[in-house]
Amino acid sequence: MLGELRNETVVSYPAWAWGLVWAGFPLAGAGIGWLLKAVAGWIAELPWAPLKGVFEAVDKLDEPLATIGALAIGGLAGLVFAFLAAAEALTVTVSSGQAVLARAGKSRAVPRASVQVVFLDGKHLVLLGQAGEELAREPSDLEANRVREAFRQYGYPWRDGGDPYRDEYRRWVPETPELPSGADALLKARAKAIGKGDSSDAADLRAELVKLGVVVRDEKKRQYVRVVR
Template sequence: MTNGDDTLPVRTVGGFDRSGRRWVTGMFAVGGAALGALLPLLARWAAELPWVPFQGPLRLLGSFDQTWLTWGRPVLGLVAGLALAAWVVFDSPVLDVGPDRIQVRRRGEVERVVERAKVAAVHPRGSKLRIETESGRTLFEGDVEGDKAQIRRAFVDHGYPWEGPAD
């Protein structure tokens, strides 16, 4: 079902939409805050296990019980979680699929351009999307966020050889 129509517009796939960004940010923020709040309990518990290394530092972490740390640890965990979420969201690849090339963007900048003539196969491989040459050389492999059917359609509509499941 290849179209090969050069008049089709470039289709952008990947990246996080607004609700995806909110979900990732919320999960990392809650996880960081929870880890910050539970750190002393986890450190004290781990320090009691004879097979766990770094007993001294774990006991030290478990002993921090000043008043300001009761709220300070969750706040620091929240900030760390938000920073990690920002990195995950902004480092997610975005593909501009056109009839003659695919542009891979990360953090708003073009990272790689894959010419259509070099592409022999495009297929999902687990949670990743893989673009290969005729000889099997990988031109791109990465987690492309978004609706898998839309990603497939972007490639198929432009005539790329999709080797994965249909919608």
């Protein structure tokens, strides 16, 4: 959704998309619950079936309570996934003075005067500062044209060609020379976090690297770095 409020533009997901999330996830969950109940007996008979005891117990439940229970549990699980999706959705609010990126109850305000360039790097919205430092990098599934329109409307320097510093990145390996003191240790810790799939820790370590003047981009679990001069 793209809306204007008090000289600002808010970019979020359209109403029909939220309708699919809030209605579709519970319905899909209920469908999966019903399907699992329907095939519980067949799965329980398989010698290699995982959670064999659980499926045997489900198959022995009386009807119609078993089916009602399966639908209810599946629907509730779908509703939980819908809440998680809503919490992780990115909302971008752009005005002449600042851009605010909000997700999961947290927000980051970036003053317009500090922004050198705004662009999409794959599925990430990126704002760079006047020295090329990374001011914000947020995963985003928002419609690219609407995000572009919002920033251009208020005179932000939008770039369609992606990262203007892309050629300056070099693949990180341990003990890479010319990195600021402490950066190598942070990159080692971040490599472990990426390997374990800990995106929260990886994001925190990225923020620490930004403070040292190191910008990181990830490609297939490999880290590529550049140093802000």
